[in-house]
Amino acid sequence: MKLARIGGDEFLVVLETLDDELHAGKVCEKIIECFSKPIETKEHQLNISLSIGISIFPDDGQDYATLLKHADIAMYQAKNAGKNTFRYYQDQLSVDVQKRLDVEQAFKGAIENNEFYMMYQPKYTLADKKIIGLEALVRWESKHLGFIAPDEFITIAEDTGFILELGLYIFKQSCKDFLIFKGHSLDLKRISINISAVQLYQETFINDIFSIVDELGIKPQCIMLEITETYIMKNIEHSMKVLNECKEVGFNISIDDFGTGHSSLSYLKKFPINELKIDKSFIDGIPDDQNDTVITQSIIGLAKNLGYETIAEGIENEKQEEYLANNGCMLGQGFHFCRPKTKNDLIEFIKIDKNPS
Ligand code: C2E
Ligand code: CA
Ligand code: CA
Numbered sequence: 001m002k003l004a005r006i007g008g009d010e011f012l013v014v015l016e017t018l019d020d021e022l023h024a025g026k027v028c029e030k031i032i033e034c035f036s037k038p039i040e041t042k043e044h045q046l047n048i049s050l051s052i053g054i055s056i057f058p059d060d061g062q063d064y065a066t067l068l069k070h071a072d073i074a075m076y077q078a079k080n081a082g083k084n085t086f087r088y089y090q091d092q093l094s095v096d097v098q099k100r101l102d103v104e105q106a107f108k109g110a111i112e113n114n115e116f117y118m119m120y121q122p123k124y125t126l127a128d129k130k131i132i133g134l135e136a137l138v139r140w141e142s143k144h145l146g147f148i149a150p151d152e153f154i155t156i157a158e159d160t161g162f163i164l165e166l167g168l169y170i171f172k173q174s175c176k177d178f179l180i181f182k183g184h185s186l187d188l189k190r191i192s193i194n195i196s197a198v199q200l201y202q203e204t205f206i207n208d209i210f211s212i213v214d215e216l217g218i219k220p221q222c223i224m225l226e227i228t229e230t231y232i233m234k235n236i237e238h239s240m241k242v243l244n245e246c247k248e249v250g251f252n253i254s255i256d257d258f259g260t261g262h263s264s265l266s267y268l269k270k271f272p273i274n275e276l277k278i279d280k281s282f283i284d285g286i287p288d289d290q291n292d293t294v295i296t297q298s299i300i301g302l303a304k305n306l307g308y309e310t311i312a313e314g315i316e317n318e319k320q321e322e323y324l325a326n327n328g329c330m331l332g333q334g335f336h337f338c339r340p341k342t343k344n345d346l347i348e349f350i351k352i353d354k355n356p357s
Contacts, residue, residue, distance in 0.1 A: 001027075012068070021056060021088070021097050028052045028086035036084070051078040052086035060089045103153055106144045107162045111169050116140050118173050119340035120181075122350070123192070123311060123333045126325040131350060133224065134181070135192040135333065136174035137340050138166075158198045167199045172212050175223070177343050179216060184347050192224040192254060197231035200242050210249050220250030224275065227253060229261030236267055247272035254311070259299055269306050276303045278329070280314030287323040300328050 002014040013031070018024060032050060039046040053074030061067035070089040078087040088098050110116060116138055123133040140148050157163040171193055178191040199205050213220050225246060232239040232255065243253055254275035259282055278299050285292030296312070303310040312324050315334030324332055341349060 006068075012071075018056070022101070024054045024056065025086060025088070025097070025101055028054065032084050032086070049083035051075055051083065053078055053089065054086060055089040060091065100156055102145060103148065103156045104160055104162075106142045107157065107160070110140070110142060111165065113143060115142055116166065116169065116173075117342070118170065118177060119342055120177070120191075120346050121333055121340040122338050122346070123331050124337050126321065126329055126332045129337075131186075131188065131353070132331070133188055133190045133192060134178075134346070135226065135340075136170065136177075136194070138170050138194075154196065158196055161198070163196045163198050164202055167196060168208055168212070170194075171209055175212055175216050175218055178218065178222065180343065181347065184351075186347070186350050190222045190224050190252065192226050194226045194256070197228070197235075200227070200231065200239070206242070206245050206249060209251075221252065224252040224254050226256040226277065228256045229258050229263055231261075232271070233261045233263055233267075236264070240267075240271065243272050259295055265302070268302075273306075273308050275309045275311055275331075278310060278312045283312050283314045283320055283324075283334070284316075286320045293323070296324070296329075297327055304328065 002016070004012045004014075006012045013027070015024060015027060031052065035048045035050055039048065053071040053076070055061060055067045055070035055074060057067055060070045074087045074089040077090065078085050081087065090098070119137045119139055120134040121137060122131040123135060124130065125132055138150055138154075140150070140153055142148055154163065157166055174191055174193050178188070181188055181191075202208075209223075210220065213223060227239075227243070232243075246253060252274040253272060254277050255271075255273055256277050257279045258276045259279045276299060278296055282292045282296050282299075286296060287293060300310050309331060310329050311331035311333060312320075312329050313333050315321055315324065315332045315336045317336055320334075321332060321336060338346075338349065
């Protein structure tokens with residue numbers, strides 16, 4: 001690392017080797033941290049704030065002048081964003097890196113501040129359109145970044161390990177809400193909770209979730225764990241072990257996004273599965289796209305032969321519903337029936353649905 005003073009209060013740091021772009025940000029965090037406490041002199045206490053701009057060779061410039069100019073632009077962006085922060089020079093790549101860093105930062109304290117909340121989407125029997133279960137879907141209204149969709153933040157939460165803490169929070173919240181739904185005499189067999197692969201790799205996972213249901217007095221049979229096919233097929237040995245352990249203590253298992261993860265059929269029958277969830281990408285093309293109808297029919301047939309239930313996700317219209325019901329799909333879920341709703345909205349919705357005026 002080289003340090004130079006290039007103007008009155010401007011300094012230049014050169015990092016000659018970088019493992020990846022994020023490393024530059026980590027160095028900035030350390031520099032900012034060094035100045036986070038006031039500096040004491042004999043007579044004064046000096047509070048120093050700094051703003052840092054980052055430009056990276058060769059993407060942000062091939063020569064010294066361009067790199068410096070871009071670092072300068074980034075520094076002004078950092079200044080505008082408030083004191084004691086840093087910014088990467090904003091070409092598209094840097095926008096993505098910065099967004100990731102912002103999300104990582106915003107995770108801190110977000111659970112404690114109640115920024116995460118749950119929405120629930122009903123699962124219907126297609127034969128008689130009764131609600132038999134709910135899927136819990138997390139939402140995040142960040143104090144710093146506003147609303148962020150789960151598709152955007154779940155991967156980052158997985159990469160940083162934050163999903164372990166968040167996953168347990170989601171699990172507990174969903175279980176508590178399930179009791180509230182039952183308290184309103186809503187006739188629900190179970191609640192489905194999405195589980196990330198990262199959680200399944202944690203040794204204590206099953207114990208942790210079992211303690212939660214045990215403490216709340218919920219039977220594990222009322223909980224369906226939604227696990228993606230991609231995880232299962234990527235790590236057959238590990239997933240077999242974990243799924244068997246889940247099953248042993250009584251949890252139900254649903255294979256999410258089924259049809260996208262290249263299942264090996266010989267393994268599929270050995271897994272302790274209760275439900276296959278046909279991925280929305282196939283439901284989208286029903287009933288007109290021949291590939292999608294053939295795949296959907298095969299999944300329904302396969303599930304029947306193996307003794308699993310099938311559910312279709314992402315049903316958006318009557319034609320899809322009709323086709324699926326006529327072709328033996330047991331369950332369905334989608335905007336056509338009901339969008340995900342907050343706990344209170346869903347309680348109202350189900351009451352009205354059951355007793356239409
Ligand atoms: P997923 O598990 O496949 O969830 C289904 C997604 O499709 C949900 O999006 C749901 O709101 C949406 N959806 C349901 N019906 C329809 C429909 O008819 N049309 C369309 N276009 N979309 C529909 P959401 O809530 O944004 O979640 C996206 C993904 O984020 C989920 O996909 C899941 O992978 C992840 N996710 C959401 N909540 C959680 C959670 O609590 N834990 C974990 N680990 N992942 C979660
Ligand atoms: Ca799901
Ligand atoms: Ca899905």
